[in-house]
Amino acid sequence: MDKKQKKKSLEEMIEVVLFRIPKEIEAMRFYKSAAEKATDEAAKELFENLAAQEKGHEAELRRILNDLKNQLNELKKEE
Amino acid sequence: MKRSEVKEYNGQNGKPAYIIFDNKIYDVTDSKLWKDGVHMNRHKAGEDMTDFISMAPHGESLLERDNIKFIGNLEEEKQKEDKKSKYRRLYGKFHPHPMFIHFPMGILYFGAFMLLLYLFTGNISFESASYYALIVGTISIFPTVLSGFISWWLNYEMTMTNVFKNKIVFSAILIVISLILIIIRSNYLPPHSMNYILEVIYVGGYFLCLPILSFIAFNGGKITWPS
Numbered sequence: 237m238d239k240k241q242k243k244k245s246l247e248e249m250i251e252v253v254l255f256r257i258p259k260e261i262e263a264m265r266f267y268k269s270a271a272e273k274a275t276d277e278a279a280k281e282l283f284e285n286l287a288a289q290e291k292g293h294e295a296e297l298r299r300i301l302n303d304l305k306n307q308l309n310e311l312k313k314e315e
Numbered sequence: 316m317k318r319s320e321v322k323e324y325n326g327q328n329g330k331p332a333y334i335i336f337d338n339k340i341y342d343v344t345d346s347k348l349w350k351d352g353v354h355m356n357r358h359k360a361g362e363d364m365t366d367f368i369s370m371a372p373h374g375e376s377l378l379e380r381d382n383i384k385f386i387g388n389l390e391e392e393k394q395k396e397d398k399k400s401k402y403r404r405l406y407g408k409f410h411p412h413p414m415f416i417h418f419p420m421g422i423l424y425f426g427a428f429m430l431l432l433y434l435f436t437g438n439i440s441f442e443s444a445s446y447y448a449l450i451v452g453t454i455s456i457f458p459t460v461l462s463g464f465i466s467w468w469l470n471y472e473m474t475m476t477n478v479f480k481n482k483i484v485f486s487a488i489l490i491v492i493s494l495i496l497i498i499i500r501s502n503y504l505p506p507h508s509m510n511y512i513l514e515v516i517y518v519g520g521y522f523l524c525l526p527i528l529s530f531i532a533f534n535g536g537k538i539t540w541p542s
Contacts, residue, residue, distance in 0.1 A: 251476040255541040258470040265407065285369075292369030299357065299367075305474075 239311060246308045253301045257294055264290035316340055317390050318363070325361040326352015332360035333386060336368070340386040341378055403469045411462040413539070418455035420532060422448050423493075423524050430521055433505070442505045449500065449521065453493040460486050463535075471538075481534045489527045496520050 237245070264287050271283035321340055326332030331344045332352040343349040343360065352360035358367065368375055377383070426448025433441035463482065467473055499509075499517050506514045 247476060250474065251478060252541065254471055254474050254476065255538055261403070262407065265404075289369045291366050295366035296370050301474075 239315070243308065243311050246304055246311065250301065250304050250308065253297050253304065257297050257301070260290050260294040260297060264294065316387060321389070322361040325359060334358075334360055335363040335365065335389055336375065336378060337365050338389045338391065340389055342384040342386050343382075345382040345384075346380075347382075399469060402465075406466065406469050412459065412466045413535075415455065415459040415462050416532065416535065419452050419459055419489075420528055422452035422455060423528060426452055427521055427525055430506075430518065434518070437507070439505060445521070446500050446505075449493065449496055452524075453490070453497060456486070456490055456493065460490070478534045478537050482531055485527050485531045485534075489524060489531065492520050492524060492527070496524075 267283045267287035267290060271280050271287060274280040274283055318335065321333050321335055324331050324333035324342075326344060326349060330352075331342055332346075332349050334341050334343055334349075343354075348354055349360060354360075358364060378385075426445045429441045429445035429448060432438065433445060463486070467479060471479070496517060499513060499520075503509045503513060503517075506517055509517060
């Protein structure tokens, strides 16, 4: 893969990851709100676990996003 | 130890490797899984791992192993409330950009339809309606663009990608065109009274707003429903 293709591929990946982050935040908020409304403990625990998973997805996506941005910056510096 | 101090213990250059989990500090230097302060080629020592645990193939009980030492509780700096997440919550509640976008879309499409009716029927009322719609539609572009920038800042850290570039450039073009149209129409009488060139510019410019608006909205759709 040449530099131009790699740059394009990195930019596309950044877009994919970037657009996904607010979705994870939204899902986390939804599950948190559901956990607060849940009347039985099992449901509450389930929603809290789901919210924690979404938080994990967000954290992981942010980590990947930073990594991709760094790679793109490095590539731009080389140009 | 404070969060900023833990960052120093990154496991590099002979330094110990510390991590934070649930406001507790652990020394993972002796763990094979944290060689040189790096875990699974993803996570670096000195950082907070709390949010990542749900993604891990192991639970937090791993931190009780003999090769991991508990250092102490994190001395929490009085954390300033993250203003951005407060605004983000507010934005999520009222979602102003998707709400405002309907105004220029609806009003300018309506105005173009009125102009089309005027061109076919010659009824001046349709032309007046299209002119007023142009004014209101143009005014409504500004809060739409502003809320779009706020959303870009809050949700996407102002990261420039092709989608955002398209939205910004074509919004600017739309603003310029619609302002020129208002100036033309404010200074001259309805299209049929304008000279031919001006009439073509005015009518053509008005209808040109529609594909531009649609293209901006299409790019917005790419953000909301990424493929």
